Amino acid sequence: MEKIPQSISGFALENLLILFPYLCAAQPGINDFYSATGEMHRWYFSLSDLVLVIGAISGILGGLRIYANWQSGKHHHIDAQVMGWFFSCLFLTLISVFLRALYGIS
Numbered sequence: 621m622e623k624i625p626q627s628i629s630g631f632a633l634e635n636l637l638i639l640f641p642y643l644c645a646a647q648p649g650i651n652d653f654y655s656a657t658g659e660m661h662r663w664y665f666s667l668s669d670l671v672l673v674i675g676a677i678s679g680i681l682g683g684l685r686i687y688a689n690w691q692s693g694k695h696h697h698i699d700a701q702v703m704g705w706f707f708s709c710l711f712l713t714l715i716s717v718f719l720r721a722l723y724g725i726s
Contacts, residue, residue: 668716675712679705 682705690698 671712672716675709679709
């Protein structure tokens with residue numbers, strides 16, 4: 621293996637130090653973060669309402685499926701279905717609270 625000459629490694633280090641301020645200036649600024657926050661606030665309530673409507677429809681359909689299984693005599697998996705249905709409704713409720721806290725939306 622050939623050893624890299626000292627002048628080449630010094631040249632690479634100098635170029636890195638010269639280009640470092642330009643590389644840092646290319647990062648997004650505070651204005652970009654504020655605009656992204658504004659977009660999140662504007663779209664969050666529409667998306668959260670849509671998710672809750674989809675969750676409500678899924679909950680109703682899941683409840684109807686459990687009721688149909690109960691009425692048809694398929695009792696052997698009812699407990700697992702009820703637990704799955706209940707915890708999915710609980711998950712949708714808690715994820716809404718978690719996302720509000722995560723994005724600082726009150």
